[in-house]
Amino acid sequence: LSTSDEQDLVVIGGGPGGYVAAIKAAQLGMKVTCVEGRGALGGTCLNVGCIPSKALLQSSHKFWEAKKHFAKHGIITGEVSVDVEKMLEQKQNAVTGLTKGIELLFKKNKVSYSKGWGKILNPNTVEVALSEGGTTAIPARRILIATGSEVTPIPGVAIDEEKIVSSTGALEIKEVPEKMVVIGGGYIGLEMGSVWGRLGSQVTVVEFLDKIVPTMDSEIRRAFQRSLEKQGMKFMLKTKVTDSEMADGKVKLTVEPSQGGDSTELEADIVLVSAGRRPYTAGLGLEEVGVKANERGVIQVDENFQTNVPGIYAIGDCIPGPMLAHKAEEDGVAAVEIMNGQAGHVNYNTVPGIVYTWPEVAMVGKTEDELKEQKIKYKVGKFPFMANSRARAVEDTEGMVKFVSDAATDKILGAHIMGPNAGELIHECVMGMEYGASTEDIARTCHGHPTLSEAVKEAAMATYSKPIHS
Numbered sequence: 269l270s271t272s273d274e275q276d277l278v279v280i281g282g283g284p285g286g287y288v289a290a291i292k293a294a295q296l297g298m299k300v301t302c303v304e305g306r307g308a309l310g311g312t313c314l315n316v317g318c319i320p321s322k323a324l325l326q327s328s329h330k331f332w333e334a335k336k337h338f339a340k341h342g343i344i345t346g347e348v349s350v351d352v353e354k355m356l357e358q359k360q361n362a363v364t365g366l367t368k369g370i371e372l373l374f375k376k377n378k379v380s381y382s383k384g385w386g387k388i389l390n391p392n393t394v395e396v397a398l399s400e401g402g403t404t405a406i407p408a409r410r411i412l413i414a415t416g417s418e419v420t421p422i423p424g425v426a427i428d429e430e431k432i433v434s435s436t437g438a439l440e441i442k443e444v445p446e447k448m449v450v451i452g453g454g455y456i457g458l459e460m461g462s463v464w465g466r467l468g469s470q471v472t473v474v475e476f477l478d479k480i481v482p483t484m485d486s487e488i489r490r491a492f493q494r495s496l497e498k499q500g501m502k503f504m505l506k507t508k509v510t511d512s513e514m515a516d517g518k519v520k521l522t523v524e525p526s527q528g529g530d531s532t533e534l535e536a537d538i539v540l541v542s543a544g545r546r547p548y549t550a551g552l553g554l555e556e557v558g559v560k561a562n563e564r565g566v567i568q569v570d571e572n573f574q575t576n577v578p579g580i581y582a583i584g585d586c587i588p589g590p591m592l593a594h595k596a597e598e599d600g601v602a603a604v605e606i607m608n609g610q611a612g613h614v615n616y617n618t619v620p621g622i623v624y625t626w627p628e629v630a631m632v633g634k635t636e637d638e639l640k641e642q643k644i645k646y647k648v649g650k651f652p653f654m655a656n657s658r659a660r661a662v663e664d665t666e667g668m669v670k671f672v673s674d675a676a677t678d679k680i681l682g683a684h685i686m687g688p689n690a691g692e693l694i695h696e697c698v699m700g701m702e703y704g705a706s707t708e709d710i711a712r713t714c715h716g717h718p719t720l721s722e723a724v725k726e727a728a729m730a731t732y733s734k735p736i737h738s
């Protein structure tokens with residue numbers, strides 16, 4: 269990169285928001301540089317988030333299947349055991365292959381990649397402290413902040429990434445801990461808890477609220493929690509961790525009721541802190557250039573993803589909205605389209621949320637609880653996987669599909685799925701909602717047989733009429 273070359277756009281951060289925005293910008297004819305400091309593209313998602321966690325979820329699921337289900341299918345194995353080192357290696361191979369793939373995409377699309385930490389000097393200059401040493405200043409017509417998020421710390425529980433780990437450390441545990449305490453019952457805690465639970469840990473989830481994954485439909489949530497409990501996960505709801513202490517290689521946590529009361533102790537070999545994430549904007553120079561963020565550090569943007577400083581834009585985890593990779597990507601594409609005079613838009617009401625445990629849970633739109641609260645008249649349709657022929661054939665029958673639709677028009681307002689491959693099945697509901705479909709539209713669409721998708725069709729039928737198979 270020639271430092272004197274003015275760029276149409278400098279993107280700070282090479283995560284799913286930033287790298288996708290950079291590629292899209294180049295495709296639309298902009299001269300673009302993406303600045304990334306961590307030494308690899310793909311951000312939190314690819315390096316220490318979505319991808320490595322899914323790799324470990326898959327490996328541990330295979331182990332669980334081999335241990336618990338193979339015999340029922342007539343597959344006889346000897347004793348099944350785990351080679352954690354090999355499992356971590358497999359995960360790392362997936363990550364490395366994918367990050368290298370983004371570098372190739374950058375080359376193909378002529379996106380310049382500046383390795384180092386970026387700082388906004390003024391609305392037209394990004395200074396980069398280069399990874400190889402030295403600094404460079406990149407003149408920019410526009411700047412896009414895509415610096416993502418970091419773990420929110422808990423007072424009294426200092427992360428050392430050995431005994432008290434963040435999700436990053438939880439992806440690198442070298443041997444299966446006997447006891448693991450997960451602080452925070454959100455999707456990250458439940459996914460990582462599932463990984464180590466399946467491999468043999470006794471996992472206890474401590475959650476401040478009276479429920480896990482608060483954004484989930486409460487009927488689905490109850491079924492989901494029961495399912496995790498059946499797998500051996502324990503839950504301490506309405507409980508807060510106030511202190512931690514290291515003794516004899518163990519962590520002792522002090523816990524007490526969220527609203528205060530007598531404290532007790534919990535012992536663990538590993539503690540995972542997963543009580544939320546917050547925008548990461550340290551060292552970015554936001555205050556100096558006057559970019560406004562709220563008290564939690566969330567950068568404020570208008571409908572064009574522009575901050576209060578003209579020419580400086582922001583997307584992804586560091587702005588409002590769900591902290592999810594696909595939302596960051598959509599933000600990135602829309603922001604860049606808008607910069608180029610096109611009509612970019614992201615509908616946050618149709619961003620699906622997926623928990624990749626087994627069974628999976630996937631959701632889009634409103635929950636029944638929200639509709640009640642908002643006094644919107646609605647209809648409900650449900651269909652259990654127990655009555656779906658494919659689920660029966662593959663012996664994966666836990667869970668259900670649930671629709672909520674407008675009582676008067678039948679327009680789909682939300683869809684909630686707990687079950688096998690829920691994360692894939694949700695997308696026809698998302699698509700339906702984007703097109704303003706009714707549940708009848710989905711029910712009258714021919715679905716292949718035998719598929720799990722037929723459970724979606726039948727739940728849709730159950731919403732406006734009656735299902736055939738239950």
Ligand code: FAD
Nearest residue numbers: 281283285305311312313317318386416584585591592593
């Ligand atoms: P990030 O991915 O955080 O990328 C920001 C990048 O900017 C980072 O690489 C950082 O190094 C870089 N950066 C920051 N500051 C600077 C600077 N000053 N200069 C240069 N570079 C900088 N989401 C899903 O949708 N599905 C999942 O299954 C999922 N699983 C997850 C599992 C875990 C364990 C975790 C932690 C997260 C998971 N997420 C998942 C969330 C997902 O990772 C984030 O929503 C997503 O990565 C946000 O993308 P982003 O581009 O906004 O930021």
